[in-house]
Amino acid sequence: MTDAQQHKRNDWLVVGKGAIGLLTACQLQQQGELIRLWLRQPTELQVAMTTVRGAVRRHHFAPWPKTQAARLAFIAVKAYDALPCIQQLQTQLAEDACVILSHNGLGTLTNIQAALKPRQQLWFLTTTHGAYTQSDCSKGHQLVHSGSGSSVIGKITPADSEAVPGWFDVLGQALGPLTLVERIQPCLWQKLLINCLINPLTALHQVPNGALAETRFEATLKKLFAEYCQLAAAAGYPQQETAAWQQLQQVISNTASNRSSMLQDRLAGRKTELDFITGFVLSEADRLGLALPAHQQLYQDCLAAGF
Numbered sequence: 001m002t003d004a005q006q007h008k009r010n011d012w013l014v015v016g017k018g019a020i021g022l023l024t025a026c027q028l029q030q031q032g033e034l035i036r037l038w039l040r041q042p043t044e045l046q047v048a049m050t051t052v053r054g055a056v057r058r059h060h061f062a063p064w065p066k067t068q069a070a071r072l073a074f075i076a077v078k079a080y081d082a083l084p085c086i087q088q089l090q091t092q093l094a095e096d097a098c099v100i101l102s103h104n105g106l107g108t109l110t111n112i113q114a115a116l117k118p119r120q121q122l123w124f125l126t127t128t129h130g131a132y133t134q135s136d137c138s139k140g141h142q143l144v145h146s147g148s149g150s151s152v153i154g155k156i157t158p159a160d161s162e163a164v165p166g167w168f169d170v171l172g173q174a175l176g177p178l179t180l181v182e183r184i185q186p187c188l189w190q191k192l193l194i195n196c197l198i199n200p201l202t203a204l205h206q207v208p209n210g211a212l213a214e215t216r217f218e219a220t221l222k223k224l225f226a227e228y229c230q231l232a233a234a235a236g237y238p239q240q241e242t243a244a245w246q247q248l249q250q251v252i253s254n255t256a257s258n259r260s261s262m263l264q265d266r267l268a269g270r271k272t273e274l275d276f277i278t279g280f281v282l283s284e285a286d287r288l289g290l291a292l293p294a295h296q297q298l299y300q301d302c303l304a305a306g307f
């Protein structure tokens with residue numbers, strides 16, 4: 001690393017030892033960024049990361065020192081952990097900290113903004129990169145970058161400072177290609193459409209994504225899709241229906257053999273993000289005075305199945 005790079009490197013607090021957080025931490029460290037982890041139990045962490053090309057890289061992370069205020073925090077946690085995590089982290093964040101949050105689903109941002117101080121900036125990142133972790137006593141903590149993707153980021157708190165933040169390029173190298181958008185909400189509503197159709201259905205029926213192309217799911221998918229489009233339009237995020245339907249079919253076909261994250265969570269006996277996916281859809285419908293019987297039924301079926 002040259003002196004110039006050394007001088008410019010950013011100092012990141014990265015939360016957790018989960019898949020997306022560690023992927024970001026490893027990729028940023030690889031570019032010479034200073035990364036310390038905020039773990040539930042402060043400890044050093046050795047990670048063996050398998051890249052998408054199958055190479056194995058070793059990374060070592062120190063814990064974030066509690067005496068230091070973080071100016072740059074990357075938080076990729078499950079949606080239900082986002083608010084508790086930021087509340088817990090608040091004493092550790094600088095008055096002008098920049099917080100980058102990433103999770104699937106929607107419905108956390110209002111409370112999170114309220115938990116931040118006036119000069120703290122909130123950014124939201126959504127990614128299609130895929131990763132998973134494995135802990136093996138003999139091999140330590142392992143991270144697999146299972147699929148290369150792209151990411152989109154937007155500022156949630158009002159844009160009062162520089163348009164392109166100083167960390168944008170390194171984050172783009174880590175989780176790129178990275179697109180900076182003025183308004184992230186339309187992207188999140190587009191992604192929610194895919195999530196709220198594929199995730200609960202595949203998790204409920206315990207099938208890989210590709211099974212949704214079978215005729216037995218066609219009528220249900222069409223009803224859920226029509227209701228979603230009605231809701232999104234009422235919420236101010238109208239979908240281009242033909243393109244959105246084609247995109248849904250494409251995701252089902254491109255990820256045919258994949259297990260959705262909700263199915264993986266269900267099979268592993270973990271809490272799912274249902275409340276921030278279908279639950280969010282239903283709470284928005286309620287707010288806007290719409291009835292969405294197909295989503296309501298799906299939500300009830302998931303609860304009855306023990307999600």
Ligand SMILES: NC(=O)c1ccc[n+]([C@@H]2O[C@H](COP(=O)([O-])OP(=O)(O)OC[C@H]3O[C@@H](n4cnc5c(N)ncnc54)[C@H](OP(=O)(O)O)[C@@H]3O)[C@@H](O)[C@H]2O)c1
Binds near residue numbers: 016
């Ligand atoms: N993995 C993917 O390929 C992928 C792709 C796109 C989007 N996403 C989305 O990205 C988000 C993160 O996914 P993920 O797969 O990275 O989840 P994950 O593997 O469960 O990682 C989250 C990590 O955050 C930790 N954590 C939560 N709250 C914390 C706190 N207060 N202090 C310290 N650590 C804390 C968790 O610890 P515990 O385990 O102890 O709770 C866990 O290690 C989810 O919304 C997911 O749907 C994932």
